[in-house]
Amino acid sequence: MEGKITTQREYDDVRVRVEQLINEATQKGMIEPEMDNEYTREIAQLSKMMADYEDNSQIGRAHV
Numbered sequence: 165m166e167g168k169i170t171t172q173r174e175y176d177d178v179r180v181r182v183e184q185l186i187n188e189a190t191q192k193g194m195i196e197p198e199m200d201n202e203y204t205r206e207i208a209q210l211s212k213m214m215a216d217y218e219d220n221s222q223i224g225r226a227h228v
Contacts, residue, residue: 169217182210 169175189195189203 167213169213172221175214175217175221178210178214182207182214185210 169178185203185207186195189201189207192203194201194203195207
């Protein structure tokens with residue numbers, strides 16, 4: 165997925181994908197510190213998209 169997350173559903177889908185990638189990369193021994201591979205690059209890209217969405221939405225913000 166490329167671009168920008170604009171809905172909660174997209175965010176949830178991306179979060180599931182990141183979890184899948186982490187699990188798969190861990191099983192294959194491909195997610196160690198300082199590793200640069202397809203898994204780490206995609207996880208980083210998707211995580212940044214999630215962070216951008218979180219910064220611009222109500223996710224994680226306490227409602228007072």
